[in-house]
Amino acid sequence: MSTAAVSGADSGTGFDEMDVEQDYARIRQQTESLCEPLAIEDFCIQTTPEVSPTKWHLAHVSWFFEAMLLEPYLKGYQSYHPRYAYLFNSYYDTIGSMHPRPRRGHLSRPTVEEIYQYRAWVDQHMAELLADSSHAERDAILMRATIGLHHEQQHQELLLTDIKHVLAANPLKPSYSNLPQPEGKAGCAEWIEFEGGLKEIGASGDSFAYDNELPRHSVYLAPYRLASRLVTNGEYLEFMDAGGYEQPEHWLADGWKTINQEKWMAPLYWQHEDGQWQYMTLAGPRPVDEYGPVCHLSYYEADAFARWAGKRLPTEWEWEAAAGDQFILGNLRETGYLHPAPADDPAVSHSGRLVQMYGDVWEWTQSPYTPYPGFRPLSGALGEYNGKFMCNQMVLRGGSCVTAEDHLRATYRNFFYPHERWQFMGMRLAEDME
Amino acid sequence: MSTAAVSGADSGTGFDEMDVEQDYARIRQQTESLCEPLAIEDFCIQTTPEVSPTKWHLAHVSWFFEAMLLEPYLKGYQSYHPRYAYLFNSYYDTIGSMHPRPRRGHLSRPTVEEIYQYRAWVDQHMAELLADSSHAERDAILMRATIGLHHEQQHQELLLTDIKHVLAANPLKPSYSNLPQPEGKAGCAEWIEFEGGLKEIGASGDSFAYDNELPRHSVYLAPYRLASRLVTNGEYLEFMDAGGYEQPEHWLADGWKTINQEKWMAPLYWQHEDGQWQYMTLAGPRPVDEYGPVCHLSYYEADAFARWAGKRLPTEWEWEAAAGDQFILGNLRETGYLHPAPADDPAVSHSGRLVQMYGDVWEWTQSPYTPYPGFRPLSGALGEYNGKFMCNQMVLRGGSCVTAEDHLRATYRNFFYPHERWQFMGMRLAEDME
């Protein structure tokens, strides 16, 4: 996952002096809380080049504060360790060279304990910097600290996404924690209509946003419909049972190539055992819940399902225009950080509302991740945060059950390669209105 | 290269009965004329998985007529050879399995002579089919024959593109044919302004177009400027000399990764020898012409150059909206099929016109190749022509010096992966108007 630098700096909004200090303590603590169920050994493992070890996440977000705030702004600051910039820089080429990503799991040292000490050091100096209300660069500091906290929240999600991959790769199938079984059934999906026309897309500048959400600009949309809820596991099983994975006519050329090379026959984490489908969850293996939103799909699979169903995926602008009209939180957020949420109650009609827009799964859109007209990346290394990824990736909208709540907003643009599926990714259908 | 199925069929326009018969003979003959300079050995070689042997092109386009026209419509037709469908199907999964693309160069048989016999057989039966003016499916036949001819013209371009790759891979550096040296100098690039607003994009239905150019629809554009001419080799050399290939700040993340993995330091076919840059042309190696349009660039290189220059690439809509206003042929088409054209005369101002829009090099745009709103692929196998490639590729506009003239139109959407550069690809700069 990647994101992009804040707009708030220019507008004087998007953060508040008091809040940043409090938020800093709160968010940094949340990160560590997420690690409480883990054994030391769990912190070290990298199962694919995309997955980072837990302890790497813990150190990287701390290095981010060092590199973006302490070194430029805290007078007399000495970096904690001369090699940590090399070890914990993720992809900021303009800052310097870095340890190769596929080898993050080759590092037994620093130990977990040493990384917690590093975090404490950074926290102590950040507290000092944030307390200096008369600093000549106060505005820049607050802006960058805000970005750093949003960055840390992104890594909270990645940390859970990655630890799920690590635990799932283990034949012993350990669980991250206990979670209640999802309950309830999905109601019938309804088609919600949206008029087209010129729509304003992108962040307004009233609150925090990454640079890739800017500038706000006009997009012309034809009239369209969105499904009121997410596609369920049960619906996806129909596609599988109908031979969807063997029929080239549903698939993009690159998708067909991918599923054949990778021998994919189901979403990630699904296994057919003893005559039934199971999937790995953060609470260990469970039978597939037919009413839960389908999750851990590649873009190729989402697109093929939509085509098979005679529908399509929405564009990111269709999604945002619809979400802007009605900010509706995922109705089952209580399952919290840990498992795709069960869907809504069957007895209740959606009554023309969109549900499950936030907090269940990220929704693939058919929009490639490109710059908005007039896009300007932040200057310096922060300009690498988002802009350089604007090629070959697809936008996802909404937010998942492991996304920090502060991260849920209508203009947020998440992005991944179309073959990736280890994130909590699913889909909602769309269609043209004729 | 790939394209997509015609719209003309629905509108009754885009072809004319008399023309199709005449065009068929003319275009089929043109293909064979392009092969005249070649030795038998040249027809057989495949230097990378993307490149096809000349003889494969010759057979594939003939199979296309067999599969799309003779077999469904010519009564009593027997296919010429039971294995040719397997050998010469390119990517139509719904028709059947096919010989793997990377092994097209493993086939010594059928021989070149046998493939010419195959072409003659197909031509004879196509003549019979096209002569039957009372055929019950006359409209579909004319529509499909028209597609088949456009398809053959695409492969005329590919044939030259691929034979250039084959000859360039040979240390003996043989030439395809003699070509005059380019003359003239590039004038100063001017910035041509375009008002924004709602623009109609896509084919109008008055003449032939592929399905991916449809439907015509509205797009909202902010005001913008385009450079009056293409970027020249001389300008690109400045980027190279300034260290552009070593500075990560100009590059997309995937581009930076690509140039480092592939060790690219210059466009394809460029070699530094005896203190000067040379490139391979269809007329053999020549010194780089500083006034000629830079060619054989990946999207990544075009994008990095633009960023280094403080500009950007145009979107495909900006390009089309501008081209629609003023249909201006590449002013140096006389160099014909064989070499990137030299640029315009330096003494002459462009006078607010765009030049080199067609017939020099395909122009990378910043637009990923996606379906237009309401896009409907043709039914059946022809639906695979364009639609299934709408992921991971970028749109190029205009047309190159090896593009058939009938193929040059403002709405034409060519598309390739961002790392590909063996086509005749270059760029024109754009910028926002503020």
Next chain:
Amino acid sequence: MSTAAVSGADSGTGFDEMDVEQDYARIRQQTESLCEPLAIEDFCIQTTPEVSPTKWHLAHVSWFFEAMLLEPYLKGYQSYHPRYAYLFNSYYDTIGSMHPRPRRGHLSRPTVEEIYQYRAWVDQHMAELLADSSHAERDAILMRATIGLHHEQQHQELLLTDIKHVLAANPLKPSYSNLPQPEGKAGCAEWIEFEGGLKEIGASGDSFAYDNELPRHSVYLAPYRLASRLVTNGEYLEFMDAGGYEQPEHWLADGWKTINQEKWMAPLYWQHEDGQWQYMTLAGPRPVDEYGPVCHLSYYEADAFARWAGKRLPTEWEWEAAAGDQFILGNLRETGYLHPAPADDPAVSHSGRLVQMYGDVWEWTQSPYTPYPGFRPLSGALGEYNGKFMCNQMVLRGGSCVTAEDHLRATYRNFFYPHERWQFMGMRLAEDME
């Protein structure tokens, strides 16, 4: 295939002045005769990195005469073409850099006709050199010419081996030429006993031998038995039918890994169609002949078969010691250059003789290819002929139906990697005598 430099030079034996001139003309002509059945297109194809195009073989053996004889010894000689040394050097690193082996099939030029012209040029100058009976380096010239002719004969075999691979890779399954169907049945294999003790191994110096057959030296052998004939296709089918390819206990670790990665279930060129096993031959596809010697096996498969049968492969010394006792030509050489020979007549007992020692298939031995004690490679580039391959390869003994007759001798050491199977390779069983 690779071989090694002659010993005859030192001993004054192994060649004869008159013979060399006559042999030169005869052997060079034989090479060209082997190409008569081919179309121009057949000369150009490389189906795997190990396979070379026919025209490359034709040019390489000519370059060998240029590099080893004409350039050092023919006064005033100018090389035919300045780039041919680069194109047609195979692996002589000390001579200079070379075109990468996997790209030999990327060269459409020089054309076949140009290569025949090159051959004629070399022949004309070789005739001049060989006719100069008073040349100061006469001995070295005759020695090197002799090596060059043996080298050319090795490539005669490779040329046929490689063209078989090229034709077999083509779904049209073209044949190289007509060949009679094999007749006769294999008699029962008998066990021939050999006393152990100290044996003299290696070439005696009385006639031509490569450097890797030298020096003659003592080896101590325990008593052993060899099967009187080669393993047949019918016997190998029993192994396949018994599940041999699915049972790890028969296989070397590297063999088990190889057959699983490559998904091998039968020898190369075997295909199961319509309920029966067929294989590709130089005369096109034929039903598997149960009495013919099994061919196109890797070392791993030969070893696994032997283990499954409760036997083992012979060492190269056991083979040579046995062959030295009784020089017996393959009894069915009349099938000539083109197809593994059918086995001997069933009615005739082998009567304690070894049969099929030469001229059917090369026989895998259990001996890794290593230097004989006291081995000295030839000096200069010819020292690269054999010595540098003495690692990771296994010795094969005997000779195949496509081996030139002059190449059949008891001390000849052929060698290939254990996973290779495109040569005409089979096996004979051995066992300990207890």
Next chain:
Amino acid sequence: MSTAAVSGADSGTGFDEMDVEQDYARIRQQTESLCEPLAIEDFCIQTTPEVSPTKWHLAHVSWFFEAMLLEPYLKGYQSYHPRYAYLFNSYYDTIGSMHPRPRRGHLSRPTVEEIYQYRAWVDQHMAELLADSSHAERDAILMRATIGLHHEQQHQELLLTDIKHVLAANPLKPSYSNLPQPEGKAGCAEWIEFEGGLKEIGASGDSFAYDNELPRHSVYLAPYRLASRLVTNGEYLEFMDAGGYEQPEHWLADGWKTINQEKWMAPLYWQHEDGQWQYMTLAGPRPVDEYGPVCHLSYYEADAFARWAGKRLPTEWEWEAAAGDQFILGNLRETGYLHPAPADDPAVSHSGRLVQMYGDVWEWTQSPYTPYPGFRPLSGALGEYNGKFMCNQMVLRGGSCVTAEDHLRATYRNFFYPHERWQFMGMRLAEDME
């Protein structure tokens, strides 16, 4: 590393009832002692497919006792965990499927603590089994327990070899433990002469030996000389300084290919920094000791050095015949388990003795690893211990500074692929006597 199953079972020698119980406790304890300097995180890492995590070694050797002894012989025994056989089987295909070797580092669980509990469980049940002196299969039990202990000792060496790789891959360059700096200088190498003739090679059956050391048999050797000591780092630096890595004439073809692909310019763990060569040791980075034996070389490098020096590597039989004459322990064993030993004192002549035969570095021989004449692998799964690796690997003799002392014997055959160099591997020169 791999080895082979004991012969002692047949002869009734090679173990002693009392010893096995005592040895069991001692050797199991030694393994755990070796882990004392490690942090929990160090136990989990796999840096290449060949390297196993420390905790995997700890568990695998315990599983070996479970699979080979407790399950077949301890009445009523239930395996400790139903998935451990899958996780900790290394390569015993006949026992069942196994976790893929390259993913041993993907397992955070079982934790280190859980593995120690597993070890304790196995120890407790082994004690029970070994205490049952009246067991009907007493002989087999003692034989297999002996193998299991030798097996554990092999993994003691591997554990140290692998943890060195893990620590060296870390940019922080942590050390395993403190070690004294080597002292002393290497004396001049002398050439020790050995008469040839028929020699008895292989284990005598008087004490424990693996099956690959059997049967004892005759080999005929020509007269030869061995260098009195190992090749030093200083001597190897001369080869490097003379351009040895750039000159193809010294290299085997596969070696030349390997060093160019891998870009090797020095032994593993060597780095040129600040104008001098350093290498990683178990005590962290140190300057290269010119008198220490060169270590962490591939076979290709050892062979190229020998060729450059005008010498060769010994055969494994030459080594064994020489060692058998004079069992001389490495004279500097006091450096213990942890670092290649410094060489002998310069002031002292070797006086016609071979030194450094054991306990410094394993010595590459020029002998491929093949079965001795009449070799019979043990029956059942133990037959996979050694025999199936007898292809593509080279024999090393002697023993290294991290080899358990009980493992040092003249007939011991260690074996690795010629490109491998992460073991403590070096060389001694040989030459023919003429």
